[in-house]
Each structure stands twice: as structure tokens, then as C-alpha cells.
Amino acid sequence: MANDDVINAFFGGSEAKKAFPSDYRCGYVSIVGRPNVGKSTLLNHILGQKLSITSRKPQTTRHRILGIVSRDLVQAIYVDTPGIHGEERKAINRYMNRAATSALRDVDVILFVVDALKWTTDDELVLEKLQKTALPVILVINKVDTVDDKAALLPAIEKLSKRMNFADVLPVSALRGHNVDELHATVGKRLPLSPPFFDEDQITDRSQRFLAAEMVREKIMRQLGEEIPYELTVEIEEFKQEGKLLRISACILVEREGQKKIVIGDGGSRLKLIGTEARLDMVKLFDRKIMLSLWVKVKGGWSDNERALKSLGYSSD
Ligand SMILES: Nc1nc2c(ncn2[C@@H]2O[C@H](COP(=O)(O)OP(=O)(O)OP(=O)(O)O)[C@@H](O)[C@H]2O)c(=O)[nH]1
Numbered sequence: 001m002a003n004d005d006v007i008n009a010f011f012g013g014s015e016a017k018k019a020f021p022s023d024y025r026c027g028y029v030s031i032v033g034r035p036n037v038g039k040s041t042l043l044n045h046i047l048g049q050k051l052s053i054t055s056r057k058p059q060t061t062r063h064r065i066l067g068i069v070s071r072d073l074v075q076a077i078y079v080d081t082p083g084i085h086g087e088e089r090k091a092i093n094r095y096m097n098r099a100a101t102s103a104l105r106d107v108d109v110i111l112f113v114v115d116a117l118k119w120t121t122d123d124e125l126v127l128e129k130l131q132k133t134a135l136p137v138i139l140v141i142n143k144v145d146t147v148d149d150k151a152a153l154l155p156a157i158e159k160l161s162k163r164m165n166f167a168d169v170l171p172v173s174a175l176r177g178h179n180v181d182e183l184h185a186t187v188g189k190r191l192p193l194s195p196p197f198f199d200e201d202q203i204t205d206r207s208q209r210f211l212a213a214e215m216v217r218e219k220i221m222r223q224l225g226e227e228i229p230y231e232l233t234v235e236i237e238e239f240k241q242e243g244k245l246l247r248i249s250a251c252i253l254v255e256r257e258g259q260k261k262i263v264i265g266d267g268g269s270r271l272k273l274i275g276t277e278a279r280l281d282m283v284k285l286f287d288r289k290i291m292l293s294l295w296v297k298v299k300g301g302w303s304d305n306e307r308a309l310k311s312l313g314y315s316s317d
Contacts (some may be wrong), residue, residue: 017114020195026075027108027191032130037113038142042174043080046184066205068198074188075196079107083180104129109167109190110137114160116144116153116171127163136190137169138184145173160225180273208286209236215281216250216294219274233260237295246286247292260296265314271296 031039047067067078104110112130113124130137139160147153157169168186172179187229204211213234218274220232238249264271272293279292 007297017089021073023193024073024075024195025188025191026077026080026194026196028077028106029109029111029187029191030079030081030104030107031111031113032081032104033113034120034126037115037123038174039113040080042111042113042140042142042183043078045177045180046076046078047172062158068202068204069184070196070198070200071184072188074184075190075198075200076184076187077197079287088224102134105133106315108192108288109187110135111140111187112137112166113140116141116147116156119156131164133150136163138186138190138280139169141169142173142174143169144178145176200272209239209283212236212239212278212282213250214249215256216274216278216287218250218281219262219277223270232263238293245289246282247289247291248282249295251295251297253297253299255300257298259300263296 012039031043033039043065044067046069065080065135067080069076069078110130112126113133139157141157143152145155146151153171160166161169167190170179170183170186172183174180198205213236216234217232218226220234232252232254233254235251236248238247240247252263254263262270263274265273275292278294279290282290282292
């Protein structure tokens with residue numbers, strides 16, 4: 001199979017002309033919220049597979065990612081966004097806020113994800129942005145599995161509901177899948193009547209190369225300490241189908257020599273672990289054998305340089 005065919009197969013193949021019932025609904029749904037509330041976990045659960053990377057560290061998601069779900073005469077096109085946050089010290093943070101804020105326009109429904117147990121000034125910032133929109137906003141109270149006394153949630157929900165007119169309020173657990181199907185059904189009812197925009201078997205607009213880089217980045221985020229992951233990115237240098245094998249070569253770019261040593265680990269141990277875990281995820285996602293090679297290179301100043309960001313694929317919209 002040629003490389004383009006692999007990509008077509010993953011993206012749903014060529015467009016088949018097909019008639020859709022007149023009650024078909026289709027539209028865009030933004031998932032917004034401050035960093036670390038569980039937006040990516042929610043998207044992955046709705047999709048039924050891992051597309052968006054997650055970690056315990058805030059600001060894991062850097063790009064806008066579309067997750068497309070076609071089910072029961074509804075095609076919901078979910079837009080996962082970087083968490084909106086107050087601090088904009090570096091170009092990369094400004095980029096992430098721009099990407100998130102632009103996802104509040106040109107959509108049909110917004111999911112405002114909050115953590116059941118924690119309200120911060122960044123949540124307040126997101127709420128202020130949402131108060132200015134005329135779009136339907138569904139309040140999604142996530143991580144309810146962490147709340148022992150569910151009745152204790154009610155006063156908090158009541159208080160929040162007074163701040164703006166939410167189209168719906170739903171407590172969910174993105175991690176355990178509690179109420180996630182109900183959420184998708186609630187979203188479906190609010191989408192406009194329209195035939196689907198994408199093939200019904202397509203799950204994302206992102207390339208396999210992009211997803212492969214994100215899988216590597218997730219493992220690094222999970223393996224390393226606090227500071228380094230934000231100053232690091234992954235570039236795919238080779239992505240080639242050879243028979244039943246997909247050969248992927250990825251380069252991890254860091255800012256400083258010291259960081260390179262940390263990523264590689266003693267005798268290459270950490271890099272090996274990152275590679276093994278990323279490869280296993282890729283096997284699941286691409287459904288084929290993977291040969292993954294990882295390299296680490298120092299490229300100073302990439303995270304605070306608008307031009308370097310562009311060359312690495314961080315465009316604003
Ligand atoms: N207990 C519990 N943990 C959750 C739930 N949803 C997400 N988490 C955890 O919360 C952390 C952050 O989740 P993410 O999905 O990466 O959060 P995000 O909002 O996409 O974060 P950013 O990329 O920083 O914007 C991860 O450790 C998740 O496992 C949930 O329903 N219950």
C-alpha cells in the first residue's frame with residue numbers, strides 16, 4: 001500500500017456520495033476550560049479511542065485537535081483546545097491561548113469543562129470569555145468520581161448557574177466514562193440539521209505524522225519532572241510504510257544540553273522507555289507494526305521564538 005493509501009484509510013478513504021436523512025445533525029463543538037480539568041480525557045472517551053494526549057501536568061494540549069464522532073444520525077465535530085490560562089510569559093503560551101480563544105467562535109455548541117472540586121482564577125477567566133458569547137454553553141462538571149458526597153455538588157452548581165444561562169448542566173467523569181454518552185446525546189440535540197461534513201468513518205483532521213509526534217510528547221510529559229516538558233517539542237523526520245511495517249523516526253528538540261541528558265537518561269534508559277510506550281500507543285492507533293527511532297537534539301530558543309514556532313507547525317488557527 002502506498003503511503004497516501006494508508007493515510008486515506010485512516011482518514012476514512014475517498015468521499016462516497018451518499019444520501020443522508022433530512023433529520024441528520026452535524027456541527028462543531030468546542031471543549032474549553034482551564035488547563036488540567038480533563039478536556040482531552042473527555043474527548044478521548046467520547047471518541048472511544050485515544051487521540052488527544054493527556055497528563056497530570058497542566059497545559060499538555062498545545063494544538064487544536066478535531067475529534068469527529070458520527071453516531072445515531074449525528075456528526076459532532078469536537079474541538080479540543082489548549083487550556084485557557086492567565087499567564088502569557090512566552091510565545092508558546094500566547095499561541096496556546098490564541099488557539100483556545102479562537103475555538104469560542106465559529107462553533108455551534110461550547111462545552112465548558114470544570115473540575116468538580118476546584119474553582120480557580122483561570123476558571124473565572126474562561127467564564128468571563130463565555131459570558132460574552134451568544135452560543136449555547138453546556139456546563140460539564142468533571143471528575144465527579146473524586147467527590148464522595150454528591151449532594152455537596154448541588155450548591156456549587158446552583159451558584160455557577162447564576163453566573164450565566166447554561167444550556168444544560170451535566171456532572172460527568174471523563175476518566176470512568178460516567179454520563180459521557182448522555183453528554184454526547186445532549187450535544188447532538190443542539191446541533192443544526194445538516195448532512196455530515198466529514199466521512200462518517202473519519203475520526204480526525206490531523207495527519208498520522210502529527211498524532212505520532214503527540215504520542216511521543218505525551219510519554220515525555222509523563223516521564224519527566226516539572227520544568228522540561230514545556231521547553232521541548234517533537235518533530236517527525238521519517239514516516240514511511242514498508243510492507244506491513246510503519247517506519248517512524250522522531251526528533252525530540254530541547255532548549256539546552258542539560259535537558260538532552262535528562263531526556264536520554266542513564267545509558268539511554270529513559271529514552272528507551274519513552275520509545276517503548278509511544279510505540280505501543282502507535283500500534284493501537286494505527287493498527288500496524290511500528291518501528292520507532294527517537295533522537296534528541298538541542299535547538300535553543302524554539303519555545304520563545306514566533307518564527308521557530310511556525311516552522312514547527314504551531315500556526316495560530
Ligand atoms: N479522577 C479523575 N481524573 C480525571 C478525570 N478526567 C481527567 N482526569 C485527570 O486529570 C488530568 C488532566 O486531564 P487532561 O485530560 O490532560 O486535562 P486537560 O484539561 O486536557 O488539560 P490541558 O491539556 O492542560 O488543557 C489527568 O491526570 C487525567 O487523568 C475524571 O473524570 N476523574
